Amino acid sequence: GAVVSQHPSWVICKSGTSVKIECRSLDFQATTMFWYRQFPKQSLMLMATSNEGSKATYEQGVEKDKFLINHASLTLSTLTVTSAHPEDSSFYICSARDTLPGGFNYGYTFGSGTRLTVV
Amino acid sequence: AQSVTQPDIHITVSEGASLELRCNYSYGATPYLFWYVQSPGQGLQLLLKYFSGDTLVQGIKGFEAEFKRSQSSFNLRKPSVHWSDAAEYFCATHTGGFKTIFGAGTRLFVKA
Numbered sequence: 001g002a003v004v005s006q007h008p009s010w011v012i013c014k015s016g017t018s019v020k021i022e023c024r025s026l027d028f029q030a031t032t033m034f035w036y037r038q039f040p041k042q043s044l045m046l047m048a049t050s051n052e053g054s055k056a057t058y059e060q061g062v063e064k065d066k067f068l069i070n071h072a073s074l075t076l077s078t079l080t081v082t083s084a085h086p087e088d089s090s091f092y093i094c095s096a097r098d099t100l101p102g103g104f105n106y107g108y109t110f111g112s113g114t115r116l117t118v119v
Numbered sequence: 120a121q122s123v124t125q126p127d128i129h130i131t132v133s134e135g136a137s138l139e140l141r142c143n144y145s146y147g148a149t150p151y152l153f154w155y156v157q158s159p160g161q162g163l164q165l166l167l168k169y170f171s172g173d174t175l176v177q178g179i180k181g182f183e184a185e186f187k188r189s190q191s192s193f194n195l196r197k198p199s200v201h202w203s204d205a206a207e208y209f210c211a212t213h214t215g216g217f218k219t220i221f222g223a224g225t226r227l228f229v230k231a
Contacts, residue, residue, distance in 0.1 A: 006162070032217065034218065034219065042223075042224075043209065043221045043222065043223045043224050044163075044209070044219075044221045045221075046218055046219065046220075049218060091160075093162055093163065095163075095219065097217060108153075108165070108213075108219060109165075110155075110162045110163040110164070110165075111162050112161055112162035113160070113161065113162045115160065
């Protein structure tokens with residue numbers, strides 16, 4: 001089945017530095033990927049939609065200059081948290097939409113998530 | 120706007136007992152509905168999905184869900200819970216723009 005690989009699984013960084021998280025679709029092409037954020041004991045909140053070859057679409061309240069998204073190929077989207085601060089500490093998860101032919105017969109596959117801790 | 124509601128924040132069941140996790144949706148037309156499971160510190164795994172057709176959907180790990188339009192519900196069920204089923208369960212739907220909207224989640228505890 002479709003597999004999405006997300007790296008790193010966890011990262012600790014100093015306040016003020018930037019962190020890049022990668023999301024790769026391993027066995028399918030993903031024209032669209034999604035980035036979510038999850039605070040402890042809470043649900044997932046969509047941050048942005050990443051489209052291959054175009055600018056990402058951010059949800060209301062998400063700072064696009066802080067959370068840089070690049071979707072340069074059909075198998076890779078990256079989320080860079082710039083000038084990270086402790087309040088950015090969270091669990092970030094990506095998902096990819098499998099572009100199967102034949103219309104609405106696809107699924108969403110999620111990565112295993114990245115635990116970011118900013119100290 | 121489309122949304123899903125999970126009224127139970129947490130549920131505790133005994134191992135071997137049956138399970139039902141509630142999910143209500145809000146959408147005028149037939150929604151696309153999903154159930155995901157998340158183990159601590161892990162990503163999400165799709166259990167099952169409903170798009171149309173048979174209202175009783177079979178998923179992985181022995182789970183099933185029934186779409187009931189009259190009740191705007193899509194409850195997840197399992198006849199006999201195993202200790203390994205302890206996790207967070209999310210009901211979800213998605214918009215026409217294919218954005219997944221998650222419910223608040225229900226934490227399942229399994230007691231021996």
